[in-house]
Amino acid sequence: MSNEAKYFPSISVIVPIYNGETDLPQLIECILKQTYPKQLSEYLLVDNNSSDRTPIILKEVQQTVSETGINLRHLTEKEIQSSYAARNLGIRQAKGEILVFTDADCRPQPNWLEQIVQPFNNSQIGIIVGEVVALCGNTLLEKYADRNQVMSQKFLLQHPFYPYGQTANIAIRKEAFVKVGLFRPHLTTGGDADICWRIQKETSWQLAYAPTAIIEHRHRSNLKNFRSQFRRYGSSNRYLHELHGVDLMRELTPQEVFYRISRWLLKELPTDSLKAIARKTPWIDLIKTPIDLIGFQARTQGQQESKLPEAARKIEWL
Incomplete structure (x- = not known):
């Protein structure tokens, strides 16, 4: 498709950042490569009360990048410790x-915004x-997440309530926030589904999928962070x-867990081992079931122990 045939509205890219000094150099590099x-x-990088060198880096980057003709601004959200407050x-x-959202640990491909x-x-x-794919990783958990497309947006599009996307790679008309309000600033997770559902429930706007608008994301590399993600x-x-009012995830009974482990040991592991030796399946498939169960247990724990704070019901308005 030629540039003349493409659609180019004015856009604002919004990135909340908390202690992002390790990720910022690569993120800025990706911003500079956007077509x-x-x-x-414009790019609005919002520091959410970081305790590392993030504010210093952002100040330096704003001065440097302005010389390239790119409109990049450094903002600071200190009142509420929440990525949704920073996005607001x-x-x-x-x-x-059009408002486009991503995160500091994401790596947009050069044609991301165009697509x-x-x-x-x-x-x-x-x-x-847009779509989220894995950055190359070397640990077992990174390979597992890549193999099973843990963060792929296509699974979220199949949600039985309404489709939605993660704020790692999503674009929303600014007018939609005028009609339904902003993100819930005190919500710590789930705000991406919440805003997508409110827009679809309260307006006539629909959601679309852009599979060629690709963000690369670093998966969790150790068990602690993996469990934290699923909690x-x-x-x-x-x-x-x-x-x-959406249904909660069904929790596995101890009997079902025992069955899954037994099936893995007695059937899946021997079969997949032979396939791996014959190079018909990756070696990481041999431990898929136990990692699945670890993630499921952590997700169950998060579902059981969490209680929505009353302040998280609040919606802010433009």
Whole structure:
């Protein structure tokens, strides 16, 4: 498709950042490589009360990048420790017609912005979800997450309530926030589903998928962070249940866990070992079931132990 045939609305890219000094250099490099017209785009990097060198780096980057013609601004959200509060500050400051969201630990491909806005040429589309793929990793958990597409957006598009996308790679019309309000600033997880569902429930706008708008994301490399990720998914289940009435995840009984482990030891492991030796399946498939169960247990724990704070019900407005 030629540039003349493409759709180029004004956009604002909003990135919440907390202690992001390790990720910022690569994120900035990806921003500099974006093919989207500079005069139609701005980048709002919102520091959420970081305790590392993030504020210093952002100040330096703002001065340096401005010389390239790229409009990059450094904002600070100190009142509420929440990525959603940081995003809300970005939304309030944004000048673009379309607001595009990602995170500091994400690596957008050069044509990311160009690709994610194209479905907005249809006035019935209010939300566009891009794809999230794995950055190359060496640990078993990173290989597991890559093999099983743990963060792929296509699974979220199949949610039985309404489809949604993660804020790691999503674009929303700014007008939608005028109609339904901003992110819930005191919510700690699940805010991406919440905003997508509110827009689809309360307006006539629809959600579209842009599979060629690709973000690379670093998966969790150790068991502690892996379990934390899935506990957060469980907390999200609980919060969205209380906010929208969606079904909670069904929990496995001890008998079902025992059956899964027995089946893995007696059937899956011997079969997959032979396939791996014959190079018909990756070696990581041999431990898929126990890792699945670890993630499921952590998600169950998060769902059982979490309770939606009353303040998280609050919606802020433009």
